Amino acid sequence: MNVLLAVLWKDLISEWRTRDRIVSMLLFSVLVVVVFHFALPADASRLLQTGAAGLLWVAYVFASILGLNRAFALELENEALSGLALAPADRGFVFLGKAASNTLLLWIVQGLTAFAFALAFDVAFLPVALPLAGVLLLGALGLSSMGTLFAALAVRTRYREVMLPLLLLPMLVPVLLGAVQACTGLLETGGVPLPALRLLLVTDAVFLIVSFVLFEFVLDE
Amino acid sequence: MGYVIAAYALVIGALAAYAGLLARERRRHLRADPGGAEDASERNRG
Amino acid sequence: MQAGPLDRAAARLRAPSGGVLLMLAVGWAFAVVQAPEDSVQGVIQKILYVHPACAFAAYLGFGITALAGALYLWRGDEQYDRLGVSAAEVGVVFCTLALLTGPIWARGTWGRWWSWDPRLTVTLLLWFIYLAYLLLRGFTEGSARGARFAAIYGIAGIFAIPLNYFAIDLFGGRAIHPENLSRGSLGTGMGWPFALGVITALVAFAHLVFRRLEVEWLRARELRSEAGAPGSAAAERPWGT
Numbered sequence: 001m002n003v004l005l006a007v008l009w010k011d012l013i014s015e016w017r018t019r020d021r022i023v024s025m026l027l028f029s030v031l032v033v034v035v036f037h038f039a040l041p042a043d044a045s046r047l048l049q050t051g052a053a054g055l056l057w058v059a060y061v062f063a064s065i066l067g068l069n070r071a072f073a074l075e076l077e078n079e080a081l082s083g084l085a086l087a088p089a090d091r092g093f094v095f096l097g098k099a100a101s102n103t104l105l106l107w108i109v110q111g112l113t114a115f116a117f118a119l120a121f122d123v124a125f126l127p128v129a130l131p132l133a134g135v136l137l138l139g140a141l142g143l144s145s146m147g148t149l150f151a152a153l154a155v156r157t158r159y160r161e162v163m164l165p166l167l168l169l170p171m172l173v174p175v176l177l178g179a180v181q182a183c184t185g186l187l188e189t190g191g192v193p194l195p196a197l198r199l200l201l202v203t204d205a206v207f208l209i210v211s212f213v214l215f216e217f218v219l220d221e
Numbered sequence: 222m223g224y225v226i227a228a229y230a231l232v233i234g235a236l237a238a239y240a241g242l243l244a245r246e247r248r249r250h251l252r253a254d255p256g257g258a259e260d261a262s263e264r265n266r267g
Numbered sequence: 268m269q270a271g272p273l274d275r276a277a278a279r280l281r282a283p284s285g286g287v288l289l290m291l292a293v294g295w296a297f298a299v300v301q302a303p304e305d306s307v308q309g310v311i312q313k314i315l316y317v318h319p320a321c322a323f324a325a326y327l328g329f330g331i332t333a334l335a336g337a338l339y340l341w342r343g344d345e346q347y348d349r350l351g352v353s354a355a356e357v358g359v360v361f362c363t364l365a366l367l368t369g370p371i372w373a374r375g376t377w378g379r380w381w382s383w384d385p386r387l388t389v390t391l392l393l394w395f396i397y398l399a400y401l402l403l404r405g406f407t408e409g410s411a412r413g414a415r416f417a418a419i420y421g422i423a424g425i426f427a428i429p430l431n432y433f434a435i436d437l438f439g440g441r442a443i444h445p446e447n448l449s450r451g452s453l454g455t456g457m458g459w460p461f462a463l464g465v466i467t468a469l470v471a472f473a474h475l476v477f478r479r480l481e482v483e484w485l486r487a488r489e490l491r492s493e494a495g496a497p498g499s500a501a502a503e504r505p506w507g508t
Contacts (some may be wrong), residue, residue, distance in 0.1 A: 146423065153416045158406040166402060167420060170395040174430040181438070195437040203430055210426055214419045217340050224375035228314045228368045229299075232321065233292075236471055239360055243478040250485035254492070 328358020
């Protein structure tokens with residue numbers, strides 16, 4: 001547990017010093033939202049109201065991939081990956097620490113982007129802000145758990161930037177389904193639809209457990 | 222009817238072609254080092 | 268380089284399975300031609316003797332890949348890695364065929380090539396996932412790390428099946444898109460060609476996996492002898508470190 005907090009803290013501190021990941025993720029995410037404005041037809045206001053969740057999650061997925069690509073790049077540059085492996089009993093908690101920091105960063109980016117989206121397209125997120133934050137967190141957890149595992153794989157492969165989205169995107173479909181349905185239901189009715197919530201919870205649980213177990217074998221040298 | 226023929230031709234053709242590619246590569250390896258087939262089926266170690 | 272029991276079995280079973288396959292294929296062809304035409308769909312319904320069979324073979328392949336990956340991570344025996352890549356590649360071939368025959372049937376029946384039918388969509392996702400598996404293994408050619416990474420991904424990927432079917436169930440088969448084409452149900456006289464089709468596809472799958480396993484073993488052996496040493500260290504290619 002201490003290892004988890006230590007890794008999480010170290011990651012967040014180094015991120016706070018440079019802020020390069022969170023700034024690039026946020027800029028990218030907001031840029032995608034801006035591109036939507038130009039990509040959609042002129043009177044797309046109804047589309048934006050009903051499709052807001054979908055558009056946002058597209059932006060979130062790409063932003064998270066951007067962040068994940070950088071998540072292990074630092075360790076790789078500094079040969080720190082073998083250092084992480086020195087404590088075999090703690091490897092699982094190293095994973096949890098990294099996944100937690102990725103989740104947190106993504107969650108912050110999600111919130112700020114949603115804020116920008118609400119301003120730009122006049123969508124009312126405020127009444128459902130609290131449950132929305134919860135759904136965003138669940139989605140971020142799903143994205144980041146598998147994402148952290150696959151990032152650890154991809155970073156030591158040829159074409160690492162291309163490899164991560166190829167590995168990750170098809171796996172993320174259940175998270176996207178649940179998150180988009182939950183957010184859409186939330187915006188329409190003010191309450192989170194239970195089937196979507198169940199899907200998110202089950203997917204998050206499966207992803208967390210599977211990634212936790214499999215991460216053991218990533219640093220097995 | 223054309224659709225049905227197309228579908229079956231596709232499946233059978235693709236599988237046969239794939240098997241053919243594998244057979245060709247197998248022959249290529251064995252020509253280079255003929256010990257291969259014996260090793261695989263007769264060696265009694267491992 | 269030693270051939271494990273799997274490699275030896277593959278070499279031995281290649282020819283006999285080919286013979287069985289040929290006989291089955293002929294019998295199946297007769298059954299398909301003989302089968303009555305569906306009263307509603309007409310002759311196009313006969314594609315359903317080959318389309319689900321390909322899908323079954325593909326799913327079997329991916330399941331074997333995941334299992335082989337788990338065995339490789341547990342035992343470290345390279346023959347499991349060879350089994351994994353062989354089952355994945357043959358699985359992707361059958362998956363591609365399922366994804367092609369499905370739309371052909373849909374086009375002939377409903378007039379549309381693709382409609383995001385939930386089951387076909389999951390099959391599409393699996394196609395992407397196990398294609399990525401092959402790419403991952405390809406980009407780390409021949410190294411133990413590549414085998415390990417592929418095993419990890421192959422195991423993770425298989426969870427897409429239950430999770431996505433769970434998602435389909437939860438949303439009543441609609442998921443994001445409301446359409447849900449119903450599968451043709453089998454009338455009398457159609458059970459045999461269907462069952463025979465599935466069995467033939469599975470035997471074809473096994474036969475192709477045997478061939479592919481053999482080729483994989485030959486490739487690995489050649490890589491080792493090229494590198495000069497019978498051990499694994501020489502075959503390591505340190506991408507990215």
